[in-house]
Amino acid sequence: xxxxxxxxxxxxxxxxxxxxxMFGIPGxxxxxxxxxIARGTTVRHVLARHEQGAGHMAEGYARASGRPGIAxxxxxxxxxxxxxxxxxxxxxxxxxxCITGQVYSHLIGTDAFQETDATGIxxxxxxxxxxxxxxxxxxxxxxxxFHVARTGRPGPxxxxxxxxxxxxxxxxxxxDDPDMPGWKPPTKxxxxxIREAAKAIAEARQPIVYAGGGVLNADxxxxxxxxxxxxxxPAVVTLMGKSCLPDSHPLNYGAPGMHxxxxxxxxxxxxxxxxxxxxxxxDRVTGKxxxxxxxxxxxxxxxxxxEVGKIRAADIPxxxxxxxxxxxxxxxxxSLQSRDRTVWHAQLQEWRQLYPxxxxxxxxxxxxxxxVECLRDLAAERPEDVVWTTxxxxxxxxxxxxxxxDKPRTFITSGGLGTMGYGLPAAVGAKAAxxxxxxxxxxxxxxxxxxxxxxxxxxxxxxxxxxxxxxxGWLGMVRQWQxxxxxxxxAHTHLTKQVPDYAQLAEALGAxxxxxxxxxxxxxxxxxxxxxxxxxxxDARVDPEENCYPMVPAGAASVDxxxxxxxxxxxxxxxx
Amino acid sequence: xxxxTVSVELEDKPGALVRVSQMFARRGYNIMSLAVGPTERNGxxxxxxxxxxxxxxxxxxxxxxHKLVNVLRVTELPPDESxxxxxxxxxVSAPPDKRAELIQLGEVFNARVAxxxxxxxxxxxxxxxxxxxxxxxxxxxxxxxxxxxTGRIGLRRPGRTQxxxxxxxxx
Numbered sequence: 001x002x003x004x005x006x007x008x009x010x011x012x013x014x015x016x017x018x019x020x021x022m023f024g025i026p027g028x029x030x031x032x033x034x035x036x037i038a039r040g041t042t043v044r045h046v047l048a049r050h051e052q053g054a055g056h057m058a059e060g061y062a063r064a065s066g067r068p069g070i071a072x073x074x075x076x077x078x079x080x081x082x083x084x085x086x087x088x089x090x091x092x093x094x095x096x097x098c099i100t101g102q103v104y105s106h107l108i109g110t111d112a113f114q115e116t117d118a119t120g121i122x123x124x125x126x127x128x129x130x131x132x133x134x135x136x137x138x139x140x141x142x143x144x145x146f147h148v149a150r151t152g153r154p155g156p157x158x159x160x161x162x163x164x165x166x167x168x169x170x171x172x173x174x175x176d177d178p179d180m181p182g183w184k185p186p187t188k189x190x191x192x193x194i195r196e197a198a199k200a201i202a203e204a205r206q207p208i209v210y211a212g213g214g215v216l217n218a219d220x221x222x223x224x225x226x227x228x229x230x231x232x233x234p235a236v237v238t239l240m241g242k243s244c245l246p247d248s249h250p251l252n253y254g255a256p257g258m259h260x261x262x263x264x265x266x267x268x269x270x271x272x273x274x275x276x277x278x279x280x281x282x283d284r285v286t287g288k289x290x291x292x293x294x295x296x297x298x299x300x301x302x303x304x305x306x307e308v309g310k311i312r313a314a315d316i317p318x319x320x321x322x323x324x325x326x327x328x329x330x331x332x333x334x335s336l337q338s339r340d341r342t343v344w345h346a347q348l349q350e351w352r353q354l355y356p357x358x359x360x361x362x363x364x365x366x367x368x369x370x371x372v373e374c375l376r377d378l379a380a381e382r383p384e385d386v387v388w389t390t391x392x393x394x395x396x397x398x399x400x401x402x403x404x405x406d407k408p409r410t411f412i413t414s415g416g417l418g419t420m421g422y423g424l425p426a427a428v429g430a431k432a433a434x435x436x437x438x439x440x441x442x443x444x445x446x447x448x449x450x451x452x453x454x455x456x457x458x459x460x461x462x463x464x465x466x467x468x469x470x471x472x473g474w475l476g477m478v479r480q481w482q483x484x485x486x487x488x489x490x491a492h493t494h495l496t497k498q499v500p501d502y503a504q505l506a507e508a509l510g511a512x513x514x515x516x517x518x519x520x521x522x523x524x525x526x527x528x529x530x531x532x533x534x535x536x537x538x539d540a541r542v543d544p545e546e547n548c549y550p551m552v553p554a555g556a557a558s559v560d561x562x563x564x565x566x567x568x569x570x571x572x573x574x575x576x
Numbered sequence: 577x578x579x580x581t582v583s584v585e586l587e588d589k590p591g592a593l594v595r596v597s598q599m600f601a602r603r604g605y606n607i608m609s610l611a612v613g614p615t616e617r618n619g620x621x622x623x624x625x626x627x628x629x630x631x632x633x634x635x636x637x638x639x640x641x642h643k644l645v646n647v648l649r650v651t652e653l654p655p656d657e658s659x660x661x662x663x664x665x666x667x668v669s670a671p672p673d674k675r676a677e678l679i680q681l682g683e684v685f686n687a688r689v690a691x692x693x694x695x696x697x698x699x700x701x702x703x704x705x706x707x708x709x710x711x712x713x714x715x716x717x718x719x720x721x722x723x724x725x726t727g728r729i730g731l732r733r734p735g736r737t738q739x740x741x742x743x744x745x746x747x
Contacts, residue, residue: 128645182648306639
């Protein structure tokens with residue numbers, strides 16, 4: 001027991017949880033805790049320029065490291081600015097511990113200055129939240145908060161601490177155990193379900209593994225690989241799951257879904273058994289649910305029982321930790337004789353040959369896909385790991401299609417919420433988690449403008465991250481929908497390529513700025529940015545009219561993939 | 577669509593109830609009735625919820641409820657295996673010439689007269705929710721001025737539960 005202030009107790013709790021970095025911005029109601037930071041802590045603080053940035057940094061940190069990300073903000077606008085990252089973390093099951101200051105206890109409920117009901121506002125998007133009004137509760141709340149964020153299906157939690165609690169004294173001892181009788185995430189898997197699953201897999205003629213972000217969250221990549229190889233099972237991997245199974249592995253057929261490949265969508269739709277692992281049959285993957293994989297039996301592995309059977313009924317549900325489940329499944333599968341699947345494998349390979357991702361290069365125009373491919377090739381040359389982050393939109397889909405990620409947690413993106421502006425701050429967080437790795441954010445021009453002030457954070461922290469803006473001058477994905485589904489009425493999607501001048505903006509914010517608008521200069525420019533050793537921004541001015549294909553229109557069956565139309569190849573282009 | 581009654585044991589903490597009701601609102605499930613009160617255990621409240629939804633939705637509700645940190649236990653109360661009760665207060669227009677008739681009507685349903693005024697009287701009735709519905713229907717023609725119901729509460733029948741447990745341990 002040590003006598004200390006509540007504010008110090010917050011920091012001692014973070015230290016006890018092994019936190020090495022937190023992301024935040026001070027303000028009135030959290031000032032006592034920042035004063036405690038000034039008194040000393042082993043936790044490094046990264047000063048963001050906007051609380052949304054701090055939240056996405058914490059997310060990037062969490063996704064790159066597997067440990068909960070910490071975001072800290074003041075009451076009122078500080079807390080409301082955290083809402084977007086909290087919602088993002090909720091949708092993508094990212095462990096986040098958010099700490100917000102709250103007005104003095106006696107002012108709560110009076111509409112005091114910078115008072116908002118932070119726990120109320122975030123209620124539908126947190127796993128749990130606590131409003132601390134008694135300093136004696138603080139250590140146990142912190143213990144519980146970390147426990148909830150990281151156990152079961154990971155996700156965000158919020159600890160809202162009244163200012164007087166931060167200022168009050170307590171006898172501090174960090175508890176060894178959480179105290180929540182109602183929190184019982186599954187820790188075991190049902191052996192019988194595993195046996196049934198293994199039997200169904202061994203007997204399937206055309207099985208497909210459908211792996212998602214849950215595999216990464218469970219740190220079960222090695223177990224997934226062992227399972228896939230033991231059964232010789234072809235797999236598709238969702239956007240959120242990318243990097244959970246090596247992209248260059250011959251059994252990995254990449255991403256299904258709205259902008260996934262035709263072969264991955266066909267594999268998933270025409271199989272007779274789906275082995276879903278840590279994935280949730282999102283509408284961006286299934287398309288029209290009633291038409292999705294009509295002939296398939298479903299085995300669904302997930303830590304969250306509520307995901308099993310939510311969208312698609314599971315013939316064999318297996319609820320529990322994926323690491324355990326996959327290990328047991330592999331063991332069981334090895335003891336069984338699997339069916340011969342030469343024909344199925346040949347079929348999948350044929351589809352992969354027939355329907356690769358494709359685009360046409362054109363004279364004098366830089367294609368966005370070329371930018372991504374060039375980055376991929378440069379990354380392959382480097383000795384260190386490259387961790388990618390993205391914004392949301394066309395560039396994100398091209399990154400998904402063309403990047404090769406062979407190591408877990410090297411592809412970090414906003415999947416469920418689709419939060420534009422995620423990429424840059426997530427890259428800052430990822431770099432804080434993986435200083436040994438190169439971190440590259442592939443961003444859109446629209447996305448970049450939503451959180452670009454965090455360049456200052458990155459530059460002043462001395463983080464050599466590289467942001468490559470795939471600048472087509474448009475809110476590209478929205479433009480694509482307007483072109484295809486709204487008779488080319490391009491309402492308010494044109495941003496222009498010239499304003500802002502991204503290279504100058506980068507320089508103004510303390511980063512290095514580069515511009516490239518042609519294929520010849522592409523590689524040297526990207527190389528220079530990667531080797532600059534500074535926070536760098538590359539303004540890659542690309543074809544404004546390039547659409548992202550293949551595509552499954554919203555609401556269509558995901559087997560009905562639209563390939564890039566032939567006209568697209570001949571299309572006369574407008575540049576500028 | 578079918579009706580389901582769920583009994584939820586909940587930690588008696590600030591905001592616990594709103595987390596449950598919010599989950600219903602957020603996922604688009606409609607709560608038909610909700611009653612909250614203390615239980616035999618200190619610090620534990622019991623919620624009895626009545627929802628109208630499909631089997632599939634109900635399964636989702638149960639699973640989503642289990643994930644709430646303050647929720648200790650979720651049990652469905654099937655009609656044939658549980659006891660359900662509700663209390664209603666009904667103020668009915670009762671001019672002096674109608675009073676006797678109404679009071680007699682009440683007696684049939686074991687409805688007690690809780691209060692009596694010059695032009696109206698207030699019944700207090702406890703029973704199965706369906707009995708309350710029937711009584712309400714019956715007095716409606718007389719003019720219901722105000723009505724308040726507690727919402728149903730329920731428990732599993734003790735006998736059946738024990739029988740089942742014993743059967744399970746034998747087999």
